[in-house]
Amino acid sequence: MGSFVVNRKDWRWTQWTLLFFAVFCILVSPFNSETFNPILKRRLAKQRGENVPPQEPLVTRLGDFARISLIRPVHMLLTEPIVTFLCLYVALNFGILFSFFAGVPYALTLVYGFSLEESGLAFLAIAIGCVLGMLTIMLCDALLYRKEAARYPPNKLPPEHRLYAAMFSCFGLPAGLFWFAWTAREGVSWVSPTAAIIPFAWGNLCVFVSALQYMMDTYKGSVVASATSANSLARYSFAGAFPLVTIQMYRALGINWATSLLGFASLTLLPIPWVLFKFGPRIRAKSKYETVDYS
Numbered sequence: 001m002g003s004f005v006v007n008r009k010d011w012r013w014t015q016w017t018l019l020f021f022a023v024f025c026i027l028v029s030p031f032n033s034e035t036f037n038p039i040l041k042r043r044l045a046k047q048r049g050e051n052v053p054p055q056e057p058l059v060t061r062l063g064d065f066a067r068i069s070l071i072r073p074v075h076m077l078l079t080e081p082i083v084t085f086l087c088l089y090v091a092l093n094f095g096i097l098f099s100f101f102a103g104v105p106y107a108l109t110l111v112y113g114f115s116l117e118e119s120g121l122a123f124l125a126i127a128i129g130c131v132l133g134m135l136t137i138m139l140c141d142a143l144l145y146r147k148e149a150a151r152y153p154p155n156k157l158p159p160e161h162r163l164y165a166a167m168f169s170c171f172g173l174p175a176g177l178f179w180f181a182w183t184a185r186e187g188v189s190w191v192s193p194t195a196a197i198i199p200f201a202w203g204n205l206c207v208f209v210s211a212l213q214y215m216m217d218t219y220k221g222s223v224v225a226s227a228t229s230a231n232s233l234a235r236y237s238f239a240g241a242f243p244l245v246t247i248q249m250y251r252a253l254g255i256n257w258a259t260s261l262l263g264f265a266s267l268t269l270l271p272i273p274w275v276l277f278k279f280g281p282r283i284r285a286k287s288k289y290e291t292v293d294y295s
Contacts (some may be wrong), residue, residue, distance in 0.1 A: 006116065028179045069226070076227055087233075089269045091201070093266070094235045095241065097200075098240075103258070103259070122210045129203075159214050160214070160280040163215040166184070166211065170203055172200060174266040175200075177266055184259075212228060212231065223289045
């Protein structure tokens with residue numbers, strides 16, 4: 001959409017388009033249903049006439065806000081192995097994803113002579129990959145996670161079972177990158193490198209969702225908010241930095257080796273969900289922060 005807007009209007013219309021979507025979301029958000037778990041539990045208990053669980057205290061002081069949202073996320077990012085490695089993995093994937101917004105048009109224009117609008121359409125492959133990722137997450141939940149949950153007492157299933165989608169899809173990340181790297185060349189149809197984006201987008205979404213689910217099931221209370229804040233900090237730091245050097249890297253190394261470099265980085269971090277699935281309980285036991293007891 002952005003490529004058509006820029007080409008037929010100007011770059012400012014990309015911001016107007018975002019504003020239109022934002023206004024629509026603001027208008028419909030008051031009609032959405034509540035989704036926050038503690039509030040839903042309180043409402044359900046009240047409807048059943050049961051004892052209403054005490055409401056968790058709100059963060060009212062500026063110091064508490066700074067500790068939960070700013071200080072503790074950075075500390076967890078640097079000292080908590082689960083947060084460190086999952087955030088690094090997710091951040092790298094999002095950095096590569098955002099580098100595509102510069103690298104893919106560069107490659108398709110240079111090799112195949114695509115116009116701005118044609119190269120923009122190539123990003124539909126990301127949408128396809130995300131849909132496949134959503135279906136994978138739903139299938140893993142329905143066929144694997146819930147099946148395992150039935151074998152445990154309520155709320156006692158270890159969080160490592162949240163990693164199924166990441167364990168299956170993590171191979172799609174380097175596969176898609178190497179596929180794009182060595183097919184974006186003369187003599188190979190543009191369809192091939194464009195299709196290579198699909199497995200990367202598939203793996204990226206699955207790893208991202210699995211990582212968040214794993215951290216949310218691992219930690220308790222406001223520590224969950226700090227862990228997800230650490231993830232956002234790392235994710236958007238990489239996403240903002242990678243596009244700044246993408247074109248320079250592609251010009252210096254060429255399309256094949258520049259993308260392969262990203263593929264090797266992704267390949268290095270590929271074992272993370274598998275290692276956490278195997279050794280997660282031991283790592284969680286050594287955490288300095290409050291974690292959920294699954295014993």
